[in-house]
Amino acid sequence: MTKQIRQLDRVVIRFAGDSGDGMQLTGDRFTSETAQLGNDISTLPNFPAEIRAPAGTLPGVSSFQVHFADYDILTPGDAPNVLVAMNPAALKANLADLPRGADIIVNTDEFTKRNLAKVGYQTSPLDDDSLAGYVVHPVALTSMTVRALADQEVSKKDAERAKNMFALGLLSWMYSRPYSSTLRFLERKFAKRPALVAANVAAFRAGWNFGETTDSFSVRYEVKPAKMVPGTYRNITGNAALSLGLVAAGVRSGLPVFLGAYPITPASDILHELSKHKRFGVITMQAEDEIAAVGAALGASYGGSLGVTTTSGPGVALKSETISLAVALELPLVIVDVQRAGPSTGMPTKTEQADLNMALHGRHGEAPVAVIAPKSPSDCFHAAIEAARIALTYRTPVILLSDNYVANGSEPWLLPDVESLPDLRVEFATAPNGDNGTFLPYLRDPQTLARPWAIPGTPGLEHRIGGLEKADKTGDISYDPANHDFMVRTRAARIETIPVPDVEVEDPDGNARMLVLGWGSTYGPIGAACRRLRQRGFSVAQAHLRHLAPMPANLGEVLRSYDRVVIPEMNLGQLAHVIRGKYLVDAIGYNQVRGLPFTATELETMLEEVLKNV
């Protein structure tokens, strides 16, 4: 039959199923196909901490949302236009997020009495009128997949497991996606088991062909490529971009990268990724605990490497004493905190921005460090390089605050020209700097206030450093009151005077009286909300902080030039508290801690309320 083709400018699809149904992989493949087509993309994986929660239950539901459009987009979308529900639990867990009229594709094979009972459905929602407001497409995904693979040399179990590829084939047909990258992916993934390659490819094609022939889907959609800056792109998650940024920092500094890490969600993928790049001289050490991980990184920095440790909030808490030692030793150290919902174990696979206080203040004594935060998945690459630049230039620990949302979300990344990346080369001390051939390990560079980095192996510069307070210049142990006061103030000044770029304000018509200030991963939702308000005729200014310590020199002036400052954060107002204290500006906090990113809609509604009262 001839299918109608309809043009759309944007679509949000959510793939949802059991943890074992392969929804993350399915979403990832659909994203890759969509990227190949040239749409702009933003993704949001959402999965439980349990690896395999009991099958068919609500806690076991795993989902992957992808938003793609023919223009540049900033978020993974507030509400899906299409839900793929692989079982009753996936339907129940996600239905509330769907607007009326949305398409729901359900795997009817899983809507058994038992599975319905597991999630508290008395009757099947497919049979009553509870889904009346939606366009439901019942598809026997599992049994059709098994039938399609009848001739394949795979077990029934493997055939059933290929149902996600059937779903992917169907969706790929429905949205006219190019699928050659998926076929190549399957060949790579199952390279050692050709029978599985054939089975999964067959399942994919069966799904595609089903879409083409069935009456259930009368419309096929197209979303034209977005107008994007010319260049070569790849789709990338925040954790992957951050890892590549660290490799790049090693290349551009000429120093070996040493990563000390202890596995922790959602930061472990950085350890996995960096462990693959030994040919760049990257050493990764899976330490016995978080403390050893940062200790080893600091030891490597002492020896002339770029020492890095990656973790999440609970790990930063454990590393705190060593970070303070690094403050006293004045050595480079990059600490990556991929934030998750806390306190304690909290919700390890959900996002939050509640470690800002800890990053800024969470150490004993006066122990200032530099703090920066990426605003999007691809920005993690540049944030990692910036963290390394500050650490190496100013010989200081730098905390990089990523979070689960940017770490696991993805977007197209315009590949940078390697030669255009910052030059991070540093000079180690090679000769005495004091009278009569003496070496003064705490004699500072007057510009950067950095002390010499004299690494072991350098003749004539043998010296001792430690956690005890040091005398200015000589670094000898000192209990002198005036010296301690001087050293505390100097350590504060050396962070406070790091030059960082001015904060930029986006205020297209220049008439805004309200400024929305954000930091880190809220950039997308805040930006999307501001755009919507502007499209409706409101004037809104947006500024976003990458540098949290030190803050940009022009920030106070920017804040004071607006009648209202609103600070949305996924915490209870940590940046707002700092801004109020530091700049005496009556900032309004907007806070939620649900473990999920803001939606553009809720921010739009909130900001509109504020605007009415400006």
Place this chain on the structure above:
Amino acid sequence: MSEPVALKLTAKDFKSDQEVRWCPGCGDYAILAAVQQFMPELNIPRERIVFVSGIGCSSRFPYYMNTYGMHSIHGRAPAIATGLSVSRPDLSVWVVTGDGDALSIGGNHLIHALRRNVNLKILLFNNRIYGLTKGQYSPTSEVGKITKSTPAGSADAPFNPLSLALGAEASFVGRTIDSDRKHLQSVLRAAAEHQGSAFVEIYQNCNIFNDGAFDQLKEPGTRDDFLIRLEHGQPITFGAEGRFCVVHPPGGFGLEVRETASVRPEEIVVHDATVADPAYAFALSRLPGLDLSNTPIGVFRSVDRPSYDSVVQGQVEAAKAGVTETPEQQLAGLLGSGDTWTIL
């Protein structure tokens, strides 16, 4: 590599300009002097030697050595030294620690450094007390010890540091005494020659808070009957004229001390530090009684096992082998790997 040039260093070259600030009479002075006198033997330039310590009296040690040094934080020296050693295989890295630093707050790092066989020489000064915090019991203090924090006597069973190290898969384990410079240096020599982790327990007297803890092993009247001096390849006998010996009784798991006259010569255990099974060295470590009778000193165990450093560096070298591109070219290739698309 060219032949090593004799550096002609002396003990004086290893003394820093810092005033030594241990209590007068502390056993640490003797250890410091012995180490400074031993260092020239290594024939390693001072700049390639690093001492890393944690917190405690012993951990002030790096300040007094004219080498590179780091006085770090409590218990973490093995972790910090691991990062340094793995990333800088050209260095000779020494860890100085105490019984509280290594076995209490830093116990985890110690056992993991040993299991990995990181190329560290770890000197544990064991005085069986907390000195710097003024006299609390330590994880090697005897049960019932009366201290400031245990007025009714300590309820904790102590660690046997050598048993612990052996249980943690240490490839080199030795013990010596602060006051016996010659013996101390002989154990340091063996430790320095060992590739991988070398763990050396040094009995050290704290004359302020736990004075005389090891007197039986030091007093001329008792030491010969208390000390078992292990020598590789030699039958283990001790006491005046070899009055006692060590045997492996049939049917038993461990080693026992007997009167030499009561056993046949072939029953006496011949010390072999290279025995692969750590059970032998473990049995040696269990010989001492609560009164320190039958205390072996010397090298208990010294076996060959690849060091963590060499394996890690080997993987890096293997990955780099055959790379002809510049790092920038490699990076450009890495960034552009995977599924990419181009917009014109």
